Amino acid sequence: MTFESSGAGSIGQAGEKELATHKLSFDTTGAGGLIGLHIVNLIFMALTLLVYRFWALTRIRRAVWPRMRLDGSPLEYTGSGLEIFIGFLKVFVLILLPYLFASNWINSNLIDRELGLNPTFMALSLLLGIGAVFLLSAARFLAYRYRVNRTQWRGIRGSVGGAAYLYGLRVLFYYFLTVISLGILKPWADIRLLQYRIENTKFGGRTLAFDATARGLWLPYVVFLALYLCFLGSFFVPYLTLFGDFLVALFSGNLNGANLELNDEDLKSAAIGTSFGLALVFVLGAGLAYLNYLVVFWKNVVGKIRFGRARFSFQPTRWQIFCLFLGNALIVQLTFWLLLPIAWLRKGKFLAKHLVIVGDLDENELVQAEFDTGTTGEGFLGDFDLA
């Protein structure tokens, strides 16, 4: 009789083999209907000067959500255009209008006839900018909350707790730290903000857990930051040549006779030739580095999400993601946005292929959460916890 070794590793391997894998699939058939819907939406939006956008968004979500199936059952979107529109109207009257008038008043008083720039109004203008960041962040949280609240699978609803204003304050705090650290803390700030959203998200009565850290994100982000700084620095290349002349003159002991002024021709040729070429190389490099950062970021964070005993995994290669991005960009730009639905379908298919849910979903224990879905839209003031 042979016994298996009793090491933790062997138990782990055997255990993992038994874990259930939940299958995601994405239905890409009927693309023509989706394109037709998109074109009708565009026409309606043009006729209504974009006001129809709330209904257009809803129709698209209702058409795309059910294409994603988990264990054979489709997702559902139960939101409505009217809900979002009414939410927007409330925010418009109670927040956007006062903000707009305050903004116009402050901007029209920014220049003082005696003092030039008026310090009081400059301070108010700064506060206004901070207020805009706060409002947009809170609005983004509300939009996320609404989407999750209106998503169902097998009749079970998602929900998001927390408060939008707390999220807005967190954004201000984390990005303040990011700014004073010259951008270096951004991966940490991104993780903390995502943590707030995920840890407040429930599906049925069960909360998602998230234990990601910024480990593994620093190097890709620093590479991006370095390339970005090089891009900014490339505009100063003409002045570097001047600095070179200065060093040569200094070490040759001919500092007084050196010509240390850039003439127009030098400046022009250096700027056009060197600066432009370098700027192009660095900006492309920075773009790719940022894409790489996003890939590492999402692979890292998805792997750290838990739902009961189930965990998630997202492991596409960089090349696959690059092809998805490039392909979608070409499809959208070359067809003047008319074939945008094809890009959605490609994204959905990609997600279904690479997102894996491993472990028991405990369907018998997962129960509907008791909460009032209400009629709040993506911008309802109550979500700001101010109403």
Place this chain on the structure above:
Amino acid sequence: MGSHFFDGATPKRHDIEPDIGPEGIAFETERGALAWRHEDLIRLWDYRPQEHLAFTHRRHQDSRLIIEEAWAVEAIGRQAPQLLERGRERWRHTGIAAGLSLGVLTLIAGLYFFVPPVTDRLARAMPWSFEAVDRPELDKLALMIGKRCAAEEPNRILRGLVEDLLKTAAFPHPITVDVTSSKMVNALTFAGGRIVLLRGLIDKARSPNELAAVIGHEIGHVVHRDHTERWMRENALSAASVLLFGFDGTNTIGQTVFETGLSLSYSRGSEQDADRYALRLLNRLDLDPAGGAEFFERMRGKGDLSGLLPGYLSTHPDSDGRAVFFREQGTGTKQALSPEDWLILKRICDKTD
């Protein structure tokens, strides 16, 4: 695969065999028998694949009944055809879009027809101090429009002309008119009753009445409180724009066209009102309007782009129309200054501050 049911309490799938009758659909689950009447069923039209039917119950909207077998779909079609035919639902969004279009048109009509008269009254009702606080000092404007022309005798003559016009205007707040050294042919009205004529205008003017017409026009802007009115209109336009296009910090082409189109229309309205005001002043002083008409005739196609752009893309009304208006409606016969004074006034920029 086959028909199944989710009870809305857990995601557990209950396989069922539906019994479709004239009153509704009956089925059995591990928890017991259920019977849903046809009139309580809400069809979930977006369910995929679309050959399957998905329903929820009017009173239990988290539960889902999925019918997959072809025979069962056919049976439902026979018993309750309204559950298969989308009917008016198909046209719902066309109705929504039509209603919204109507709303948008009403809003635009409101902005076009009602905002100007309302803001006109509101602006005139605002205390003068509201505007006077924004009155700029000339030296702060020097970078843009040059230094103040300070030749004494020409300034005395200009003051005389302005005083005549202001006496007729009978406006209770102070209005000042200065000339600056910019060579542009233009005149500007700032907040708080500050009018600035640019040197180019004086150089190109062929008669004192041309100048009087321009000054009268600018006085019209002050008297009509156009500075305050423009501020109010801009606020109204921004609000309407956010209402229509949202607030995400990016300007779409539609938004730009909307804001610019209405703003230009407001501007043309204000200019027309200022023309009417100027003509009233000239008529009361019995000044020959030909000067004003000639000014606009000469301006035609010069700098105001009226020859290139259609009228609705212009900040000012069509120059030809303005010239005709001055000729037809003007009743005066006199010149605003003697030929000698006019020649002296033309040398106003011989000295600057």
